[in-house]
Amino acid sequence: MDADIGDFLRSRRARVQPEDVGLQAYGRRRVPGLRREEVAQLAGVSVDYYIRLEQGRGPSVSDAVLDAIARVLRLDGTEHTYLRTVARPRSRGSAPASSQRVRPGLRLVLDSLAGAPAFVLGRRMDVLAWNALGDAVVGFSRMPAAGRNMPRQVFLEPAARELYPDWAAVAAETVAYLRLDAGLHPNDRQLAKLVGELSLKSEDFRRLWADHQVKSKTGGVKRINHAVAGELVLPYETLGAAGDPGQSLVVYTPEPGSETAERIALLASWAAAPDPAG
Secondary structure (H helix, E strand, C coil): CCCCHHHHHHHHHCCCCHHHHCCCCCCCCCCCCCCHHHHHHHHCCCHHHHHHHHCCCCCCCCHHHHHHHHHHCCCCHHHHHHHHHHCCHHHCCCCCCCCCCCCHHHHHHHHHCCCCCEEEECHHHEEEEECHHHHHHHCHHHCCHHHCEHHHHHHHCCCHHHHCCCHHHHHHHHHHHHHHHHHHCCCCHHHHHHHHHHHHHCHHHHHHHHCCCCCCCCEEEEEEEECCCEEEEEEEEEEEECCEEEEEEEEECCCCCCHHHHHHHHHHHHHHCCCCCC
16 A cells, blocks of 8 residues: 655645745756755755655654654645654554444434434445434445445445536545545555555546545535435534544534525435335
8 A cells, every 4th residue: 555755745845836935946847846955955954864754764753854844845734744654654553453343322423413414434434334314315325335435435436426516526535535544554454455446446546546635534515416305515524433533423514594404304304204215
């Protein structure tokens, strides 16, 4: 699995132009963005030191150096944390257990959200549990067990491009979340297998994975083109599960009084019917 610090730093260097950091761009550049010697100069380290870091030969690099490099490359908070993680391969944990169980208390919380679509995501963005309204919106129960994984749904299910009107944005965010997980768990064989499968079967995934974007899953707005209810505009919040760092509760929270809220209420009635398929 690819969680290479060199590829990440090179991709971030390419985003920053010399003019952005007060440097003059002299001569023709073979690659976009900053050169390695420019990053080293601005970060206050030797060129050789920075080159060794990009080559993954700097396991004892200090926080101060990583902070300086993050400042030069204009990394956001998530990218900065990711850099610290992949820069110290010896400090990264071993592969987690393959089973992921949702605690009974979290399931009770999930089911208590009767008026809001909600589900629990685990490692590798596996969908571990959902409430009735979450199922009515996304259709988790109709997916094969192996397919209850957000990256697989987004990239391998043809219907996903119709389900998500903003498919390109959803795809990019999904890969960025998965890339962050890969950096935190480089020895996860199941994650390596997932990345390999998606890379083999989806050209879009390969392109986005090579871009090395990283993002944490916190909140946002997702549009869903529902087969029964029509278009749903769903703000969402992601809440970490205390005691289970690999799990998070995702709750869709439609604006009160909005057209989406009315459609969600209809879906709730539909989901509660004895035979929803009817």
